[in-house]
Amino acid sequence: VGGSVRSVVDARAGRRAATELRVARHLHGFGGACLSLVLVRIHTGRTHQIRVHLSAEGHPLAGDGLYGLGGDAAAAGCARTFLHAQRLRLEVQGGxxxxxxxxxxxLRPVVPTATA
Structure with missing residues (x-):
């Protein structure tokens, strides 16, 4: 009780979860932290899917204390996990x-101040 439950990528026994990712830019954050701005499209909706898959691909979310390096948020210049839903498309009631x-x-100050 009270602990964190962590998901893993299990190619053999796990449920299928499909994620597309594309690195848009490599950035240098505050204090020289190496960051990647990544565009993600999910095709399934598994718990922690984005966080798990990005971590498995070597792009953990800045500030993600469960799947990434929690201290990265401060190094990136933000006070929380850097995750943003830019666009959401869902089929709802036939539409x-x-x-x-x-x-x-x-989160806005992080990207403009980071250098490519």
Whole structure:
């Protein structure tokens, strides 16, 4: 009780989870932290899917204390896990819900100040 439950990628016995990822830019954050701005499209909706797959591919989320390196958020210049849903498309009641959102205000300073 009270512990963290961590998921893993299990190619043999695990449930199928499909994630596409593309590195958009490599960045250098505060204090020289090496960061990647990654675009992700998920085709399934498994618990922690983005976090698990990005970590397995060598791009853990900045600030993710469970699957990544929690201290990376401070090095990246943000106070929380750097994860943002830029666009969401879902089939809902026979139609398509298509929503988009700008980068959250607390995450905006991280990308412009990082250098390519």
């Amino acid at each position: 398509l819900l298509d929503a988009s959102a700008p980068l959250a205000a607390d």
